[in-house]
Amino acid sequence: MAEIRLENVAHSYDGGSTFALNPISVTWKDGNAVALLGPSGCGKTTLLNIISGLLTPSVGRVYFDGVDVTDLDTAKRNVAQVFQFPVLYDTMTVRQNLAFPLKNRNVSKDVIAERVEEIAELLGISKYLDIRPLKLRSDLQQLVSLGRGLVRKDVPAILFDEPLTVIDQNFKWTLRGRLKEMHNNTRHTLVYVTHDQTEALTFADEVVVLNQGNIVQTGTASDLFLTPQDEFVGFFIGSPGMNFLDGKVNDGAVMVGSTRIGTTLSATTIANGNVRVGIRPEFLSIDETGKGLPVEINRVEHRGGYKLVHADSVQGKFVAKLDNESALVAGQSVHLAFHPERTYLFRDSKVCGTVNVKGAK
Amino acid sequence: MKTYNNKAWFLVLPVILVVSFTALIPLMTVANYAIQDIFSPDNRLFVGMKWFYDITNDTLILSAFKRSFQFSIQALLIQIPLGIAIARIMPKSGWKASAALVAVAIPLIIPFNVIGSTWLIFSRKDIGLGGYLLNKFFDFDFTSDPIDGWGLILAVDVWHWTPLVVLLVYAGLRSIPEPYYQAAAIDGASTYAVFRYVELPKLRRVLLIAVLLRFMDSFMIYTEPFVITGGGPGDATTFASILLTNIAVGQFDVGRAGAYSLIFFLLIQIMSFIFYTVLTLQDREEVTKTK
Numbered sequence: 001m002a003e004i005r006l007e008n009v010a011h012s013y014d015g016g017s018t019f020a021l022n023p024i025s026v027t028w029k030d031g032n033a034v035a036l037l038g039p040s041g042c043g044k045t046t047l048l049n050i051i052s053g054l055l056t057p058s059v060g061r062v063y064f065d066g067v068d069v070t071d072l073d074t075a076k077r078n079v080a081q082v083f084q085f086p087v088l089y090d091t092m093t094v095r096q097n098l099a100f101p102l103k104n105r106n107v108s109k110d111v112i113a114e115r116v117e118e119i120a121e122l123l124g125i126s127k128y129l130d131i132r133p134l135k136l137r138s139d140l141q142q143l144v145s146l147g148r149g150l151v152r153k154d155v156p157a158i159l160f161d162e163p164l165t166v167i168d169q170n171f172k173w174t175l176r177g178r179l180k181e182m183h184n185n186t187r188h189t190l191v192y193v194t195h196d197q198t199e200a201l202t203f204a205d206e207v208v209v210l211n212q213g214n215i216v217q218t219g220t221a222s223d224l225f226l227t228p229q230d231e232f233v234g235f236f237i238g239s240p241g242m243n244f245l246d247g248k249v250n251d252g253a254v255m256v257g258s259t260r261i262g263t264t265l266s267a268t269t270i271a272n273g274n275v276r277v278g279i280r281p282e283f284l285s286i287d288e289t290g291k292g293l294p295v296e297i298n299r300v301e302h303r304g305g306y307k308l309v310h311a312d313s314v315q316g317k318f319v320a321k322l323d324n325e326s327a328l329v330a331g332q333s334v335h336l337a338f339h340p341e342r343t344y345l346f347r348d349s350k351v352c353g354t355v356n357v358k359g360a361k
Numbered sequence: 362m363k364t365y366n367n368k369a370w371f372l373v374l375p376v377i378l379v380v381s382f383t384a385l386i387p388l389m390t391v392a393n394y395a396i397q398d399i400f401s402p403d404n405r406l407f408v409g410m411k412w413f414y415d416i417t418n419d420t421l422i423l424s425a426f427k428r429s430f431q432f433s434i435q436a437l438l439i440q441i442p443l444g445i446a447i448a449r450i451m452p453k454s455g456w457k458a459s460a461a462l463v464a465v466a467i468p469l470i471i472p473f474n475v476i477g478s479t480w481l482i483f484s485r486k487d488i489g490l491g492g493y494l495l496n497k498f499f500d501f502d503f504t505s506d507p508i509d510g511w512g513l514i515l516a517v518d519v520w521h522w523t524p525l526v527v528l529l530v531y532a533g534l535r536s537i538p539e540p541y542y543q544a545a546a547i548d549g550a551s552t553y554a555v556f557r558y559v560e561l562p563k564l565r566r567v568l569l570i571a572v573l574l575r576f577m578d579s580f581m582i583y584t585e586p587f588v589i590t591g592g593g594p595g596d597a598t599t600f601a602s603i604l605l606t607n608i609a610v611g612q613f614d615v616g617r618a619g620a621y622s623l624i625f626f627l628l629i630q631i632m633s634f635i636f637y638t639v640l641t642l643q644d645r646e647e648v649t650k651t652k
Binding site: 049052053054073074075078079080081083085087089090091092100101104105145148149 | 540541543544546547548549550551554558559561562563
């Protein structure tokens with residue numbers, strides 16, 4: 001159990017011509033569950049391997065509880081890590097596989113036996129303990145692999161590299177719940193790499209969104225959803241992601257095409273010029289007064305509890321998440337209202353202000 | 362109704378023809394010799410199984426087989442561990458890996474009798490560097506001491522064929538995915554544990570091939586003892602194939618040699634089958650247990 005601090009950590013796989021990870025400095029509190037969220041190739045696994053010591057960063061230092069561990073090898077750092085696909089010792093039984101990390105550290109036999117039973121119970125693999133993992137289905141194999149990561153109690157952190165990729169969808173929910181429960185009991189520092197936002201948002205106390213080797217935003221699930229700081233976060237978090245439209249700021253008025261959608265609310269005034277207007281599908285509604293942005297409905301998807309309305313506007317395509325009562329059909333022309341405070345203006349893909357929709361005329 | 366069309370057999374015909382001329386017909390010629398006593402092409406006598414009975418009581422032949430068998434076991438015991446050890450310390454990538462591979466593979470591309478001649482001269486105590494140096498420490502003369510002769514042939518075989526084991530094991534090691542090593546590092550496994558629980562299980566198949574190839578080749582060793590020791594000193598290095606050649610070509614006793622060849626051939630088949638069965642035991646257990 002430890003606080004993990006990274007200081008200007010960056011990594012290049014090709015000796016410095018391109019960086020898989022740009023300089024990052026963060027501190028993750030002891031006992032926190034941190035999710036690293038991002039698309040494939042964004043540097044999240046690189047970051048994880050740097051923490052576990054499988055990779056030495058090209059620059060920067062790694063600290064556990066204030067102690068510099070950058071030059072320590074993986075075994076000495078004592079962290080646990082679970083990989084994306086099952087990695088098992090073929091010649092050992094499931095029980096021996098689970099006991100292996102403890103055995104290598106000279107833990108007494110009684111403690112090993114007890115811990116192995118406990119973990120097998122937690123993961124629901126007790127009945128497979130005495131057979132070889134090769135004979136198991138791949139999702140069960142992954143559970144054994146996961147168990148090897150969880151079996152040690154004295155680790156400073158447990159790192160997960162998309163551990164639930166091969167697990168069946170239904171069982172994923174159960175397992176996430178059990179991991180969460182285990183975390184509440186043991187308060188290990190957890191770092192969890194995933195590209196699945198649901199997983200990240202349900203699992204973590206703190207979500208770190210990575211893109212192209214940079215941390216774009218850190219925060220809780222609702223921070224990321226309600227106040228995205230970056231176009232990428234808006235687009236990547238949420239299902240479907242944020243809508244973006246080309247707009248203009250003209251003396252404090254925000255225009256999309258010829259529709260004025262509001263005035264800038266930002267304390268600092270925003271210079272006139274082009275902006276990108278971002279709005280989540282959840283924060284759009286039908287404007288009965290006819291003052292909103294005129295759009296033509298393209299397609300209506302019934303998703304049970306809500307409707308997804310795909311629409312075209314002069315400035316591009318739109319998706320709105322509307323409740324079931326709204327009677328809409330394809331081909332219909334309507335006006336859309338933007339939710340106050342939830343409409344963001346972006347420049348160079350960073351947020352530069354919000355919109356005061358009440359100022360719309 | 363399922364339709365049957367036997368025309369596909371014609372496609373197999375070329376293979377049957379080729380195999381007939383390369384293997385079946387020569388082998389049947391040998392089988393033909395083995396049941397006759399041939400004095401000259403026109404003067405032959407059917408003797409049935411006589412040669413086979415003779416051979417089972419022939420101490421010369423039996424001790425030659427025993428010698429070959431001991432030689433193979435010793436060659437395997439040295440070459441397999443040595444090959445694994447060398448493959449493990451070879452560079453994994455970059456120009457160093459290529460350089461190491463080329464260096465290791467050199468003995469494999471030298472003709473057998475060149476190897477024999479080279480070692481023959483190298484090991485002589487009067488004009489050979491190796492023989493001269495060895496004699497600084499103890500008396501080494503492969504032309505008169507049976508143990509020295511045996512040791513030299515074994516050393517030549519190790520030098521010549523360990524590279525094959527190295528190449529096979531090296532390829533096997535390179536095909537182990539990186540996460541296995543990473544997981545072992547996370548689990549705190551020692552170097553020995555990584556070898557024992559990660560590498561060795563993954564190498565099982567290439568080691569099976571290495572053991573089979575090395576057993577067959579060393580059991581049939583001919584050129585090196587022929588060139589270096591000529592089967593001596595005494596009969597210390599008269600391995601099964603050396604004796605076979607003496608009987609067939611030297612004494613022109615083709616009937617006995619034919620029977621000898623068939624038994625030799627069968628022995629190799631049986632031994633290879635035993636090795637294969639033992640080494641793949643685990644695989645078959647797994648197949649039968651999963652449904």
